[in-house]
Amino acid sequence: MTRVRWWGTGVVALVLLILCGGLALVNAALGSGGRPVAPGTVLSAGTPRDGMRPVTFVVPTAGWLLSPADTTLTSNIKLLSGDVTVNLNVVVPLGRLDARRLWDGLGRIVEAGGQTRLGAGPAPLMTADGLTGLTGSITGRDRTGTAAVFATATLGATMTAAGPPHAYVRLAPEIEAMMRTVRIRSPWP
Template sequence: MTQVRWWGTGTVALALLVLCSVPPLLDRALGSGGRRLAPGTVVSIGTAQNGVRPVTVTVLRAGWVLSEADTSLTSNAKLLSDDVVFNLSVVVPLSSLDARKLWDGLGRIVAAGGRARLATAPVPVITAHGMTGLTGRIIGRDRAGVAAVFATDTLGATVTAAGPPPAFREAAAEVEAMARTVTVTAP
């Protein structure tokens, strides 16, 4: 009769366990590679003209992280706070632009993701700088959030912020306040 030796299989299993469990633990311990933002930090996106980017948002409290891997300052910024994701994007239209057209287009983009959709009746919102836009809820089975759009004749900005319903409920007032800090300076 032959003797069965399991040490080779055990070593492979142990190596797989280490390879699968250590990287997520290191990621949590070392951070996700994002950059922590201090309260009052202004995040600017869009194509810079004379050293200034045309779309901005202001971070209102500590705890937000700029996801450097998911941000392209010429087009979008992704901010994270726990399980809530705040996206700010620049919209450069091919023809005239208004907030309603922008809302309808954003609705198609959100729905295409398959996890959520925009509520059908947006309401007007006014930023701290006097810009008028539209805002409404993002709804889904496992997502809750808010969206806002702002448009000038030649440039627009969209905000989407969402997360699991309990996490979003905690952050909702802050997220809505951040959305009201958006500025769009048309070229």
């Protein structure tokens, strides 16, 4: 008669329990991995020229975290506040660029993701620096938000913000304030 030994199966089960439960506890203890951003911090993206990145915006209030894993300063910045995400992307045009074409292109990109869509009728948005862009809504399953696009002759920027409706509504004034601080400086003389 062969004797069955279950200790091997028990060890495997214990290792899986530690990996599944233990890693979740470690992750919770360490936090989201985001770096807190102080109110008034100017964040910048794009290819630097003379030590300056061409696209900037200001984080108006506390409570925002910079996601280093999802940020590449040459092209994008991702901020988090609870369940709400803000993304700024630098757009380097291959041809003529204007805010309406940029809005239409962003709409196609957002729609391709299959989770959200841009509103059809964007409204004009002017930043504190006098940069004119377009802004409108983002809607999706269990998500709501805002998008804005800005274009100059040589460079553009998109900023999207979305989250669960209750969380987004609470942060909407801060997000609008962020969008109104977007600035684009020409990277070329």
